[in-house]
Amino acid sequence: QVQLVESGGGLVQAGGSLRLSCALSGRTFSTYNMGWFRQAPGKEREFVACINLTGGTRYYADAVEGRSTISRDNAKNTVYLQMNNLKPEDTAVYYCAAALAGNFARQVMVTTTRYAYWGQGTQVTVSP
Numbered sequence: 396q397v398q399l400v401e402s403g404g405g406l407v408q409a410g411g412s413l414r415l416s417c418a419l420s421g422r423t424f425s426t427y428n429m430g431w432f433r434q435a436p437g438k439e440r441e442f443v444a445c446i447n448l449t450g451g452t453r454y455y456a457d458a459v460e461g462r463s464t465i466s467r468d469n470a471k472n473t474v475y476l477q478m479n480n481l482k483p484e485d486t487a488v489y490y491c492a493a494a495l496a497g498n499f500a501r502q503v504m505v506t507t508t509r510y511a512y513w514g515q516g517t518q519v520t521v522s523p
Contacts, residue, residue: 397421397512401491404517407481411521415476417491417514424472425449428494430510431465431476433487433519442505443489444476454501458484481521488516 403415419427430445444455444465453465464477474491492510503509 397427397493399491399493399512399514401489401514401517404489404519406520406522408522409482411481412477412479413481413519415478415489415491415517415519417474417476419472419474419493424467425469426496427512428496428499428504429465429467429474430492430494430504431474431489432492432507433485433489434516435487438487440490440507442507445494445504446474447499448496452499454504456505478519481519483521483523485519486521487519489519490514490516 398420399417401417407413428447431443432440433443434440442456443459444463446453446465446467450467462480467474491514493512494510
């Protein structure tokens with residue numbers, strides 16, 4: 396049974412930074428591709444970033460490209476999302492997700508259906 400626990404969310408002013416963390420337990424972390432998604436009130440859950448098993452390949456949503464960095468530490472069973480220059484439109488609940496090793500094409504990794512496990516979410520609020 397895979398469990399994902401996010402942390403690091405909070406309230407930050409526009410232009411500030413946050414680093415979100417997500418720890419996986421229950422299975423071998425290095426066998427999962429990892430992703431971050433976010434969902435604002437009244438909106439669809441949208442892709443933010445993902446990273447492959449070894450951390451060698453990363454994809455980002457256009458909205459966060461250049462402002463965000465996804466990384467993983469397989470020794471710590473943790474994936475991170477560093478968010479810089481935050482904007483009010485970044486306000487959302489951020490979820491990490493795990494997908495079994497396999498197809499890592501961007502077109503599939505940006506879909507929620509690719510991921511088998513989801514965390515509980517962590518709130519990010521960016522004030523103007």
